[in-house]
Amino acid sequence: MSRAAFSPAPTASRSDRAAHVLGWAAGLLLLVGLLLQQPLWLQTLRNAVFDQYQRWQPRPYEDAAVRIVDIDEESLARIGQWPWPRTAMADLVAAAAAGGAAALGFDIVFAEADRSSPRELARHWDLTPEQQTAFAAMPDHDAVFAQAMDAGKVVLGFAIRQAPPQPGAAALPPIPAGLVELGSGAAPHLQPFAAAVAAVPALAAHAFGHGALAFLPDSDGVVRRVPLLLRVADRTVPSLVSELLRASLDEKNLLVRSTEEGIEQLRIGAVSIPTTRDGEMWLHYAPASARRSLPAWQLLAGQVAASELQGKILLVGSSAQGLLDLRFGTQGHLVPGVEIHAQALEQILARHFLQRPAWAPMVEALVLLAGAALACAAALCLRPALAAAASAVALLAVAGASWWLFSRQQMLFDPLTPGIGIALAFLAPSVQRHHTSDQRRRWVSQAFSRYVSPNLVSHIVQNPEQLVLGGKRQTCSFIFTDLAGFTALMEAIDPAEAVLLLNRYLDGMIEIAFRHQGTLDRIVGDSIAIMFSAPIAQADHRERAVACALELQRFATAFAQAQQSTGVRFGHTRIGVHAGEVIVGNFGGETIFDYRALGDPVNTASRLESANALLGTRTCISEAVLGRAPAAPAVRRVGQLVFKGKTKPLLVFQPANDGLDLAVDLQAIADYEHAYALMAARDPQALAAFERLAQTQGDEPLVRFHLERLRKGEGGDIVTFTAK
Template sequence: MRHVLRQLRRLYFFAPLLAVALVCGLMLADPPLVRTLRHALWDQYQRLQPRVYQDTAVRVVDIDEASLAKIGQWPWPRYRIAQLVERLHSLEAAAVGFDVVFAEPDRTTPAAVSRDWPLPAAVREQIAALPDNDDLLARQLKSANVVLGFSLEREGPGTVPPFMPLVAPVAMGGAPQPFVHRFGSVVAPLPVLSSSAAAAGALTFVPDDDGVVRRVPLVLRVGDQLVPSLVTELLRIGQGADNYLVRMGPSSNPGIAELRIGQVVVPTTRTGEAWVHYATERQQRLIPAWKLLAGEVTPADVQGRLVLVGSSAQGLMDLRFSPLGGVIPGVEAHAQILEQALTDSYLYRPGWAVAVEAITLVVAGLGIGLLALYAGVLWSALATVAALGATIWGGWYAFSAQHLLLDSIVPSIGIFTAFLLGSMVHHFASERRQRWVRQAFSRYVSPNLVKHIVDNPDSLELGGQRLTCSFVFTDLAGFTSLMEKIDPGEAVALLNRYLDEMIHIAFAHEGTLDRIVGDAVAIMFSAPVHQPDHQKRAYDCALAMQRYATQYALDLQAKGIPFGHTRIGVHCGEVIVGNFGGSTIFDYRALGDPVNTAARLESVNKHLGTRVCLSEDVVAGVPGVLARRVGRLTLKGKTRALLVWQPLNDGLAHDEAEAAALPAYEHAYDLMAAGNPDALDAFEHLAHERPDDPLVQLHLRRLRRGESGEVIVMTDK
């Protein structure tokens, strides 16, 4: 058996290695889920730091809702499109690109409209002689630098219509066709329009698995023929270039590296797409189509610019999901990549990115995994958090400062997996060593005791030590009579819920359960683990208990169950704390006069009319305590008077009123403590304003009996 265990220990090292190997395999496989997580992170980067908009030579003529309302529903007659082209040409636009496919003849041309009308032959001949709308647009296209759009379909014979005005790229460094997205057919503009336009470009996007457009293709493929996108042709025509160059990457990083279009160099993915770094929506780039047709656009808005014509109207359904959230018109994605090309502000996914990500995964993953194997959980967890933070920060810094897209998701998954697997193996290895400690857990009930025993096994010995601790004693008023009024089983269930939450509150404040006696609970602070702020913890715990107990009783009373209120006493002092009992069972508790005093302070509430009593020793350790003096009480069986305080935020309905009346109460109390006869008038006045204040009534009765001073001798427990 020992030989087997030794062999297992030798295999522990392979746990983080296995985790790193699994995640490396995940990185190479790159399943859809991993891509979605990676893209979601990059989308968040873009939302945190969108591209800074610069007013470039790019404008969008927007066929928006207002234009449809003013001019008419889509599709507009082709003569209207011709007017739009004529306006842009007269304003000296460098090039015009249509994010629209004119694939069908204009149904509003006179001959087409009158075809089914019952007209005389002479009239029909006159109408047929009127200009055709498509011919009007074709003539206008010949006089301007216009790039028409076409769409691509996956299925088809893989041929391009011969009338398409396409320019074949110049390839450098190899053939780009194997890497480019392949399509089967073209939905082309009418031949009469295609042959009249300066160029044509594809409008097709290739969204990611989640439908978000993060990249815009610059070159695509129909069969074996490369076709440019609308963005590529607009850049080419706008610069007056004859063609464009596709440069391939090295053999170590195969695929397309960049496109050179005139003087513009655009880095791409290996498939010929450009990453879009989106800027927020800007009205500067938009020209409503109705304003252009109405002659309300100045030459400065168009002259020398690349103009895209598209639609943001929802009814035309040219909407895309954006990394910034929500949807955008498809034409805006084209405009964004054009702006990046003209300002040289691209996002890059460099060829060495995968190597850097894999090195990060291996080095950090193995380091964290080994640390989790041989170090404590806290240190390995802190190191894991630091490694994850550094990895995520590195990805963000690369994006923010260098516009690089690095994947920090997969390395983070690997680091966390190595930590998780290493921690599991570490836990398995230490389980056998700590089994004897776990057998002792049944003797203790407080979580901080369990942790203390695990960290200090030698504490499982009889004996005690002197410690200064704080104590919270609680008791439930009237529970015995409640047992007589309702079913005992129901009463026990109510008590168990009450005690469960009271103990939960104590544990939340890191108190130690000293004992439970019936409906009473005793909580200890600063043992077994030293707590320098034990008075503050006891004070906060007592108030939290009182607030819960008050609300619990009110809820039950509203249901007709006469559940009593809770009384609490809080005191601190030096006691003997340790394990008492015998070899069969331990009883971890505190012994000493402060324990008895805390119990007496709880009991004295019923004579004072209060719910919570704090000793002066506790109040001294709670900075800024909100409380008022009850008096110097000589408790039953005691000889020394103890200054007792009542907190003003103990959860009762009159908390705010008591806090507001505190200055008046303190003034009256000072008069009483000094033996000043004016104290009676002061408390008379307070009693008139606050007839339900138990402490005011207590001191008023004393003063009326002729007593003076702040010392109160308690004759009962």
């Protein structure tokens, strides 16, 4: 680890910022383009939003001039299973005409002759010639039905299919409705079909009109639109809804207005219906209502009041589940197909149209672009909370406008596409900004750690609430170091070289302190102060301090020897280690904080470092760190030191070999401890014991120190310092 090499703060030049802006602008345009491609998942989600709008605000049911003649379960139970004889259909037509119905439409395809007709039955039964003659004289059911249709405006439904027509299948029926086209023509925009399955010619020739029975559900199976015009082979044909409306208004023609972009409007008499570009009308479902339906059996039994028929458009169809004419509506439940046709007619007669204008996608794109640009700019320029608030306001505005247009103007405006664009435009730069901010935060943390301890920086970053004035009591361990003779060295060599040496020395010392998770308390010239168990409590702070002190001494000795080998008189390092309860926290004032420990143990650790100069040692460790009887055998007692201004002695130890990286002579330590014990007990034999030690350990500073004390007549192991 080299603390000298450090990269500058991550910054962006003006050209970089311009490139970023252009990049985000290009990204926004790409996003708009992708969303305007209308992928299937987006269409599905958008349709789900429109469906939810209809659940929140369905179209209120109004008693429009539309009734369903429902072949319901009860009608099947009373009349018989389906299909009913065509004479029953003739009775329905007659009852409707008698009641003054405006038009009657069949949501049923009569593609085959009535098998219950006498002639059809005679073909399959073994009859006598007389019986065959009698059956032949009976009226044909289809003929009875056709004759009944002549008395009213009846519209027959025909099915359409994508597959080519089967041989013998009924061809497209005659379409009496005329088609008047204004504009470029509707056919290219209509949903194409290959063939039709129509009513048998005997019936088709007597109908007032023919309408296609076709629903074009979306990919999720929900019917949201009803086609008004379709294309079968090369002909444009009306749907059952369009043809029934034409019949009820007694009009001859359908007027279609279209452009190159698509169909805009279908006009039947005085009624104008806005359409999609494909010739469909949007459905706005109303709740199910019993008033909309007339059971078929009641009409056949003459139990329907004339007021329920007069001027009404009647639709014959079935809600019986067994007949399988059920579709999914926007309300989330199955709807009979005949009811969908009825609801479409109700909307037309009430002039209640849901519209999604052709220009809606362009407006949505502009809203997306404007909102996304706002969200992107906010994410890049404002504080995160304000940027999020601005983006949320934009999203709410889009959603609110969409709902207002639906609920008040019956317009379908997609809030999802702009909403996704705004959300992505906010999230993408926010993530980048967070990444950049995180980079800068890590850089600041790294840079700040050059001035203070990394574990202190980490603690402040993780606990910013503790960055307040004040402190707390905590037991910590402290290391103080000092470099001997550095002032003289600075006078002897070039100051720049001396500073370079000092920085290399301090770099190595501080790296060791950080490796042991120590907190750098301060650097004063060539001296450093290190504390353990602050700001993060460390249960093993004493062991950490001892291990750190020994490694510091080994590094300092090796560094000094390396410099001395080059002729630089680099001095040795003195170290003091002590532990105790202190006040730890932020001191100073409101302007600047100084995180440090205050208390006598700090002063004592500094005194221990200074004591090395008098004792001749390099490392002194107090009993507060090691205990009075340390478990580690590779230490020796220095003495009980009484510092100036103190009255209580402090037992101090010296690491074996003074912390140097040398082999430990346990016998020498034992011999020293024996002599020390005699001195501590004031035994007269102490002097002789130290004189014998001097012969074998004369290079040991402590041996010389105590020998001189004893020769001066001092006894015991208490050493009093008269100077700080």
